[in-house]
Amino acid sequence: MNEKIHKFLNSGLLENYLIGATTAKETELVETYISKFPEVENAYNQLQHNLEIVSKYHAVEAPSSVLDKILHTIDNDTPVIQLQPELETKQKPWFKYYSIAASVVAILFACASFIFFSQNVELKKENQIVVEEIFDLRSDIEMNNKKLDNVMAQFKQLNNPETQKYIIKGNNRAKNLKTVAYINPKDKTSMIDVVSLPDLPQEQCYQIWAELNGKMVNLGILDETDRQLKSIPYTENALGLNITIEPKGGNTNASLENSVAEIELNSRE
Template sequence: MNDKINTFLNSDLLEKYLLGDTTPSETEKVETHLSEYPEVQNAYNTLQKNLEIVSKSQAVDAPKHILNNILNELDNTPVINIKPIRKYRKWYHLSIAASFAALIFAGSSFVFFTQNQNLKTENQKIVDEIYDLRNDISLNNNKLNDIMQQFKQLNNPETEKYIITGNNRAKNLKTVAYINPKDKTSMIDVVSLPQLPEDQQYQIWAQVQDKMVSLGILSETDRELKQIPYTENALGLSITIENKGGNQIGSKENSVAEIALQKHN
């Protein structure tokens, strides 16, 4: 790999291009490198895969009911048609017309008042829906920020990837750990966990010298990339089967998966 390619890959242009954050000139430069250099294309494919891992782990269903509720409320608001008051030419009909007009006016006033109260209620509902929608947008923005942070961690050159598979007691178990000893961060992606009886659960540990330090519980329904505590000088990772509620002391006898970690000076 020549210096030109190394310089390009060490820049952040590929990440910016994948996130749609490049200028026109930067876009042209990235696409030129993608078409000319297989090394750049391979790096771009890896970035896409990592982004997909992070995005799938943080997927959130959009709040579909909010807009539908607002449209339904607007569609259901009745339209009032007021019939025009008939004019009588004969003078002896004036008193009847005046009385009839008074009744129409009183009735219309009551209808308008009722409709006004209903509209106030409906408007308040719409305001509440919009407020909830804004809260959902804020939560989704925070979730997106978390995704971007995890994406950066995955693509950090200092981040080490460890695939942890189960032994004969849990053949279908598979998790992937991402550890960055420089930034002191750890994440784990639960790919598959065999189902356990209701009174048992999986627990992940860090092996530190002659003891095991608990890093938390792994749930069968917890299929997402998540942070776990970083353990200084950890020699390996182990997943055990424990009784419900977890255990304070780890035992290799309960281990169903383990892997050694690289040593760092």
């Protein structure tokens, strides 16, 4: 790999391009490198794969929708009194017509007042609901931002060249067992991806251990019903990882006679 390609891969442009954080000029540059250099294309494909591993375990439920309507449609069919004056208008005094008109105006005013009063009450209720929806929405946004920060941190850890990947497969007692451990001895971080675990009786569980100086250090219980890329305690100078079948709730000491998977770790620091 020549110095030009190496410098480009360390610039961070490829990661920013993957998450849509590049300018138009940077996007053009990245796409040129991807199409021109196989090394860059392979690195880009690996980045996509790592991002898929992280993101598939973080489902983000959509927040509840804000109200579709704040105001309901107001019925415009206001009742109107139709007047049928007699033909002999000359015989009726004009003040009666003014009285009738005043009555009509009064009725219309009463109807309008009632409508506006009802509308005001309804609007206050709608406003209160909108305020509650806004608070819920803010809470959802804060929660989603925290999840996104966690996803990006895991993505960076997976993409870190110091991170070592270990595929742990089950033995004859648990042939369908498969987990993947990601360990970074430089940053002293560990993550595990539970891919599949064979079913166990309700009174049993899977537990993962780190082998250290002839002792087994508890790293936690593995549960396929809670599948996600999650952090586990980092054990410095660990020689290997071991998965055993233990009583429900876990055990303080590893039952090595019930071991279903184990793997040696690199000693590289």
